[in-house]
């Protein structure tokens with residue numbers, strides 16, 4: 214099997230379907246895929262013949278599915294299929310060189326380990342832990358995509374693995390700026406993505422551990438580590454009481470930041486989650502560094518995998534736009550089918566906090582002898598004023614302000630109006646009614662509301 218770089222074959226088209234200018238059929242040979250970037254309009258697609266899957270999730274035969282604008286995905290077939298599309302794509306081409314066989318081989322090994330762990334549950338006093346897989350690699354190496362495949366293939370076989378998302382840049386469970394985990398009980402829907410109802414979410418509040426806001430560098434590396442630890446500890450307790458989820462293990466997605474502090478954070482995540490399999494996508498250097506540093510740990514396997522030629526590289530601007538659309542998706546749904554609820558409350562009904570000392574103060578602005586580095590874990594009340602307009606705030610489950618760092622959030626609100634005359638704040642929330650808590654957490658994430666997409 215050959216895999217690696219892109220192989221752009223002219224679409225193996227059966228041709229336009231008579232009677233409709235936008236209908237076309239594509240015949241896919243075994244182990245090939247149709248790579249699609251949806252244009253600015255929805256695309257409809259169905260499997261006419263054979264079987265095909267999108268990132269590990271099988272498409273039901275004959276049924277039209279609608280894919281929203283700008284979605285990038287591949288329809289892969291193991292044994293051959295005919296696909297029908299209705300609509301105009303930005304791009305679509307078939308590729309027969311994919312790393313899918315190596316990915317499914319990894320799945321087979323994980324499956325065997327899950328079975329071994331499950332069998333041990335009933336016999337051993339110290340049950341074996343199922344595989345804890347962490348997917349690492351540079352930006353745009355296909356980490357999220359491989360994560361989805363491994364989860365969907367596992368769920369298809371009846372496992373309920375836990376998905377852990379540490380990528381605050383994209384935030385696939387809820388929104389960017391959050392780290393979260395959720396059990397996966399069914400293959401993932403290619404449009405809806407990850408289920409939200411059982412998610413355990415911590416709000417970090419920034420799109421990267423070190424960010425720049427209004428030309429000020431904000432270093433929240435400590436906070437990131439603390440939240441990763443909190444999440445790991447809670448999952449550890451949950452898994453300890455649940456043999457099914459312990460045997461199924463975890464699949465952990467990480468940020469594409471792999472140098473310097475980013476590398477340290479990867480090691481921190483590997484250690485904190487006690488990862489047993491490290492999958493390194495598309496980078497020789499990272500692979501050998503990790504292999505070397507983890508060589509003394511006999512229970513950790515470091516595996517190198519090829520990046521798929523279909524992964525679409527995104528510029529900084531595209532990433533920013535995709536973060537904004539991810540946040541909109543949280544409030545409006547993937548196909549703009551939901552309506553968030555607007556609520557207006559008095560300033561006194563809520564308390565907003567920020568974690569960390571904000572930007573570093575220049576030494577010259579501080580009293581002599583004082584430390585220019587502010588406490589990275591300090592929880593400070595925030596005055597409600599126009600500065601909060603457009604902010605995305607996490608609704609904390611904390612009962613007291615000093616529990617804010619260690620508390621998960623019930624969801625997010627988007628501040629759409631701050632009325633300084635009436636001391637009222639208006640926000641959008643995904644569900645109606647009063648907020649489950651009055652403690653709100655602010656970070657540097659915001660969304661300038663352009664209304665519905």
Ligand SMILES: Nc1ncnc2c1ncn2[C@@H]1O[C@H](COP(=O)(O)OP(=O)(O)OP(=O)(O)O)[C@@H](O)[C@H]1O
Pocket residue numbers: 246248249285286287350351352353354355356357358359380382383467468469521522523524525526
């Ligand atoms: N085989 C493929 N064909 C078409 N599109 C693909 C394929 N694989 C991945 N993509 C698309 O490429 C984009 C980037 O992939 P993905 O999000 O998996 O990369 P990543 O490494 O997780 O990115 P990040 O650096 O943001 O974490 C996504 O939009 C994904 O749907």
